[in-house]
Amino acid sequence: MANILVLNGPNLNLLGTRQPEVYGSTTLAMVEDACKRHGAEIGLTISCAQSNHEGALIDLIHDARGTQDGIVFNAGAYTHTSIALMDAIASVELPVVEVHLSNIHAREPFRHSSYIAKVAIGQISGFGADSYRLALDALATHIRGGRPE
Numbered sequence: 001m002a003n004i005l006v007l008n009g010p011n012l013n014l015l016g017t018r019q020p021e022v023y024g025s026t027t028l029a030m031v032e033d034a035c036k037r038h039g040a041e042i043g044l045t046i047s048c049a050q051s052n053h054e055g056a057l058i059d060l061i062h063d064a065r066g067t068q069d070g071i072v073f074n075a076g077a078y079t080h081t082s083i084a085l086m087d088a089i090a091s092v093e094l095p096v097v098e099v100h101l102s103n104i105h106a107r108e109p110f111r112h113s114s115y116i117a118k119v120a121i122g123q124i125s126g127f128g129a130d131s132y133r134l135a136l137d138a139l140a141t142h143i144r145g146g147r148p149e
């Protein structure tokens with residue numbers, strides 16, 4: 001079983017409680033639960049974490065080295081601003097799939113660029129809570145070198 005960290009950044013703890021027209025009505029606890037259940041189905045052991053603080057996210061990424069085989073990461077608004085998170089991902093040399101609930105490319109121009117994308121193996125954006133499941137599938141395939149389970 002591969003170990004995967006599902007990591008969420010700022011404000012995503014509010015998921016399902018505000019702006020459902022943009023981010024849906026699924027709560028973060030529901031997303032994390034769905035990730036754990038889907039992970040078990042495809043041979044992944046899922047750990048989940050969320051922080052509103054850039055430094056704490058960097059620590060979680062550093063800690064993933066040696067314990068995790070990959071990261072599914074929704075960096076929230078830090079996606080568009082954080083060179084520090086980009087450097088943290090590059091430093092741990094783990095495969096990262098960038099995830100967004102909304103389609104960041106169809107939104108305001110300031111959301112079109114991503115520092116995370118520069119160091120991620122790929123990006124999944126715009127499928128609501130399903131983005132996480134798609135990201136887990138992509139990461140599992142990548143870790144297995146493209147081979148089925």
Ligand code: CA2
Nearest residue numbers: 011012014015018076077100101102111
């Ligand atoms: O679409 C995504 O997943 C985003 O990463 C969400 C971020 C946004 O800044 C990115 O551009 C795209 C915002 C997360 C805010 O989450 C909330 C959830 C519920 C209510 C309010 C905010």
